[in-house]
Amino acid sequence: MKKIAYIGAGPSALLGAQALLNKGDYQISIYDKNNRSGGAAYTGIPSWRFSLAFIDRVEKELKEKGTQFYYNVEVGKDIPFAKLREENDVVVVAIGAQIENLAGFEAGNGYEAGLTLLYNLNILHQEKDYQEKYQSAIVWGGGNVAMDCCRSLKRILPDVQLLYRRSQDEMPASKGEVKDAVKEGVVFHYLENIADIVRDVKGSVTGVQADTMVLGEKDESGRASVHVQEGSKHFIPADLVVAAVGQKVDFSVLDEGLKTLSKSEHKTNLEGVFVCGDALYGPAMIGNAIKDGKACSEEVFEYLSQGH
Ligand SMILES: Cc1cc2nc3c(=O)[nH]c(=O)nc-3n(C[C@H](O)[C@H](O)[C@H](O)COP(=O)(O)OP(=O)(O)OC[C@H]3O[C@@H](n4cnc5c(N)ncnc54)[C@H](O)[C@@H]3O)c2cc1C
Numbered sequence: 001m002k003k004i005a006y007i008g009a010g011p012s013a014l015l016g017a018q019a020l021l022n023k024g025d026y027q028i029s030i031y032d033k034n035n036r037s038g039g040a041a042y043t044g045i046p047s048w049r050f051s052l053a054f055i056d057r058v059e060k061e062l063k064e065k066g067t068q069f070y071y072n073v074e075v076g077k078d079i080p081f082a083k084l085r086e087e088n089d090v091v092v093v094a095i096g097a098q099i100e101n102l103a104g105f106e107a108g109n110g111y112e113a114g115l116t117l118l119y120n121l122n123i124l125h126q127e128k129d130y131q132e133k134y135q136s137a138i139v140w141g142g143g144n145v146a147m148d149c150c151r152s153l154k155r156i157l158p159d160v161q162l163l164y165r166r167s168q169d170e171m172p173a174s175k176g177e178v179k180d181a182v183k184e185g186v187v188f189h190y191l192e193n194i195a196d197i198v199r200d201v202k203g204s205v206t207g208v209q210a211d212t213m214v215l216g217e218k219d220e221s222g223r224a225s226v227h228v229q230e231g232s233k234h235f236i237p238a239d240l241v242v243a244a245v246g247q248k249v250d251f252s253v254l255d256e257g258l259k260t261l262s263k264s265e266h267k268t269n270l271e272g273v274f275v276c277g278d279a280l281y282g283p284a285m286i287g288n289a290i291k292d293g294k295a296c297s298e299e300v301f302e303y304l305s306q307g308h
Pocket residue numbers: 007008009010011012013031032033034038039040041044045073074075076094095096097098115118144145148253254276277278279283284285286287289
């Protein structure tokens with residue numbers, strides 16, 4: 001029986017593995033550094049917004065078909081990537097886009113990235129710690145991660161503001177999320193961007209220096225470009241600042257040499273190694289990850305059918 005290892009137990013891996021087992025008999029192993037399946041839908045999306053019941057159903061079905069799950073195993077640290085390649089005919093890298101962007105500022109003492117905040121609240125349940133340390137928070141960003149951050153913080157802190165550098169029309173977060181956040185009491189500041197994080201002598205965050213922004217011509221993303229309004233710098237106090245300004249993919253923990261060929265090809269420069277989901281095309285949505293995990297399985301199926 002051909003052997004396949006998945007690195008990551010997010011939606012793309014689980015639904016990809018399920019699609020492969022619908023096509024034939026394979027021995028599949030799934031490794032994840034977390035303590036359960038779900039990927040970003042587990043560590044990032046709060047449980048009051050997304051149920052993992054669907055993930056659990058797929059996981060159960062996979063286990064019934066003989067799939068082995070290895071949790072709390074970080075490939076590249078706890079087990080070498082090369083070992084997985086030696087022991088399997090195919091390795092599918094489905095590690096998501098989990099490298100956070102801190103926008104060049106040092107994390108700590110009141111400044112952190114959105115995925116860290118959500119992990120601390122969703123998985124480590126550190127609500128009390130945050131309540132003891134902080135009164136007021138600024139969330140920086142305009143996507144769904146920013147919405148989950150401000151809505152989660154509003155559940156535990158009295159004063160939560162969101163700063164987004166463009167206008168409401170350009171905001172990538174879903175309209176429903178924005179509406180709910182406003183209803184829950186998050187104060188939105190559009191056309192405001194953080195220029196600097198302000199700290200006291202002990203290094204604790206006391207607020208931000210923000211610029212007012214003005215919209216200009218459309219840029220290469222098709223959205224209006226944004227520019228700093230001269231002389232608009234102003235201080236906004238807060239003791240916690242959370243940056244939710246993007247994530248990226250990083251394969252270096254696995255193998256410095258691993259490279260994808262394009263944003264739509266699952267095979268890579270390494271023989272027998274495929275990449276799928278957010279790890280292939282960057283942060284997107286669960287539906288994309290599911291679709292892509294299945295599409296990757298087609299390629300893996302073809303590859304193994306050719307006698308590899
Ligand atoms: C806060 C937040 C809110 C979101 N909101 C929505 C939403 O409302 N609707 C929507 O459709 N989508 C949403 N998404 C996006 C969605 O969750 C992702 O697009 C989707 O989970 C990607 O699936 P994936 O399988 O490609 O990767 P992921 O779900 O990111 O899974 C990757 C897995 O790989 C594991 N991993 C990484 N490196 C290693 C390693 N070296 N060894 C072992 N395991 C490793 C990780 O622990 C993780 O479990 C949100 C994401 C976040 C972060």
